[in-house]
Amino acid sequence: xxxxxxxxxxxxxxxxxxxxxxxxxxxxxxxxxxxxxxxxxxxxxxxxxxxxxxxxxxxxxxxxxxxxxxxxxxxxxxxxxxxxxxxxxxxxxxxxxxxxxxxxxxxxxxxxxxxxxxxxxxxxxxxxxxxxxxxxxxxxxxxxxxxxxxxxxxxxxxxxxxxxxxxxxxxxxxxxxxxxxxxxxxxxxxxxxxxxxxxxxxxxxxxxxxxxxxxxxxxxxxxxxxxxxxxxxxxxxxxxxxxxxxxxxxxxxxxxxxxxxxxxxxxxxxxxxxxxxxxxxxxxxxxxxxxxxxxxxxxxxxxxxxxxxxxxxxxxxxxxxxxxxxxxxxxxxxxxxxxxxxxxxxxxxxxxxxxxxxxxxxxxxxxxxxxxxxxxxxxxxx
Numbered sequence: 001x002x003x004x005x006x007x008x009x010x011x012x013x014x015x016x017x018x019x020x021x022x023x024x025x026x027x028x029x030x031x032x033x034x035x036x037x038x039x040x041x042x043x044x045x046x047x048x049x050x051x052x053x054x055x056x057x058x059x060x061x062x063x064x065x066x067x068x069x070x071x072x073x074x075x076x077x078x079x080x081x082x083x084x085x086x087x088x089x090x091x092x093x094x095x096x097x098x099x100x101x102x103x104x105x106x107x108x109x110x111x112x113x114x115x116x117x118x119x120x121x122x123x124x125x126x127x128x129x130x131x132x133x134x135x136x137x138x139x140x141x142x143x144x145x146x147x148x149x150x151x152x153x154x155x156x157x158x159x160x161x162x163x164x165x166x167x168x169x170x171x172x173x174x175x176x177x178x179x180x181x182x183x184x185x186x187x188x189x190x191x192x193x194x195x196x197x198x199x200x201x202x203x204x205x206x207x208x209x210x211x212x213x214x215x216x217x218x219x220x221x222x223x224x225x226x227x228x229x230x231x232x233x234x235x236x237x238x239x240x241x242x243x244x245x246x247x248x249x250x251x252x253x254x255x256x257x258x259x260x261x262x263x264x265x266x267x268x269x270x271x272x273x274x275x276x277x278x279x280x281x282x283x284x285x286x287x288x289x290x291x292x293x294x295x296x297x298x299x300x301x302x303x304x305x306x307x308x309x310x311x312x313x314x315x316x317x318x319x320x321x322x323x324x325x326x327x328x329x330x331x332x333x334x335x336x337x338x339x340x341x342x343x344x345x346x347x348x349x350x351x352x353x354x355x356x357x358x359x360x361x362x363x364x365x366x367x368x369x370x371x372x373x374x375x376x377x378x379x380x381x382x
Contacts, residue, residue: 157187165178204223
């Protein structure tokens, strides 16, 4: 290759590089000396690092990257502290914050959409913190806590749908709102909740108009379509549940078949010929240890006479459940659907823990609220 050709090639490459539009994210983060700051693209496949740097004494930083045809989402991150950013074009976003509480202590300039996203992020963080307080309170039962958190989530959902998503479905902040989460679960449920699916569809339609053929718009449509299919499936499940309830009334026992802590399938109806105490339990609750001690006392007294305990754990962490039940002598199974289990609906479980007594003929006899003296009831059935 001649020098002239080489120079021509470099010139073309430089012109191509200059022709690419850029956006900039800059600012400063106090108290973060020697921390690694990442600029990450929140792609549909997950976070991808765009650039990073080690912060110096002054905490100043500047990142620049290629702009895209449609809005794209990024985040600044130090460890688990995150600032969410939406990039519409080639703007310059300025972020100033303080570490280590960066996620809740920053200002953002250069984009009104980023300010709305900050507002949404603060709301979500507050919701998460309220949920944690409820979960950790020793005075609140597991069921009551779960109900309280669900009520809070429902209120939050209605707020962001009414005041953000449906109000401005074409905003990048509305797209961001669709994918907010509490814990590991999306706040909006695009898989089975028909009202939530409509929120996804509204944003998808707006993105089709403003950003035709965009990957994110197409993805939203796919989510909405899949969700509507699932709604039809759920409706069929409800119909099937009603049929199961009718059959259960005739048989007087609803079977439960789940995997136990040794990896073996266990069926409730296979225990015909024994008196069974069917117990719904959550091992992660404060009162669990006391209840397990009571169960062990009952088991030790009556197992040799023909009593079996069939305990259904609703703990979401299966490893934790297996650890807690490893030394228990009775049948312990785990329902992976947790408090959303269809079995709870079929047994009309209103609170947890709850237990039922089943006689030797596989007939449901009584539930705990109907029993005054458990020992007497068990002796009578044996």
